Amino acid sequence: MSRLTFNRHKNLLTLNSEQGQILGSWEAYNNVTASSNGVWPNGGYDYSHYNLHAGLDANSAYGTKGIYVFKVPGRTGMGVHAGRKDKVDGKGRKGPAYNTLGCIRTTEEAMTKIKSTHEGGDPLTEILVTSGVLGDFPKTTAAYA
Numbered sequence: 001m002s003r004l005t006f007n008r009h010k011n012l013l014t015l016n017s018e019q020g021q022i023l024g025s026w027e028a029y030n031n032v033t034a035s036s037n038g039v040w041p042n043g044g045y046d047y048s049h050y051n052l053h054a055g056l057d058a059n060s061a062y063g064t065k066g067i068y069v070f071k072v073p074g075r076t077g078m079g080v081h082a083g084r085k086d087k088v089d090g091k092g093r094k095g096p097a098y099n100t101l102g103c104i105r106t107t108e109e110a111m112t113k114i115k116s117t118h119e120g121g122d123p124l125t126e127i128l129v130t131s132g133v134l135g136d137f138p139k140t141t142a143a144y145a
Contacts, residue, residue, distance in 0.1 A: 001125035009132030026110035036101040045070040058085040065111035080104045082111045
């Protein structure tokens with residue numbers, strides 16, 4: 001079962017296969033709006049579901065590949081998606097750096113690989129969110145134990 005790792009310090013999202021092979025790493029951010037419930041908490045989170053958001057383009061809120069949603073306690077709709085490729089937020093950021101309501105925004109390229117891996121026989125099972133500092137994980141999942 002494939003898994004994602006988001007390193008907040010490096011602004012890097014990595015997809016690993018069930019065997020632990022790195023399938024790709026891409027630019028990603030967890031920049032949030034003032035009206036959000038805050039950044040995605042560090043820890044390991046199980047995969048919940050996929051939402052296509054059909055008919056959207058690369059500049060839409062979610063991009064062309066939809067969103068992969070994870071089970072984050074006390075939060076709803078927390079996921080990984082692309083979007084806002086050429087749109088600029090209030091702080092002058094665009095693409096993966098454009099702010100969200102708590103989600104991790106990455107590239108269309110990343111979402112294409114995640115989708116093809118998930119649908120190609122190595123389904124996504126979880127995400128590990130870290131600041132890149134040893135010992136910053138409040139929750140350990142079986143896959144990382």
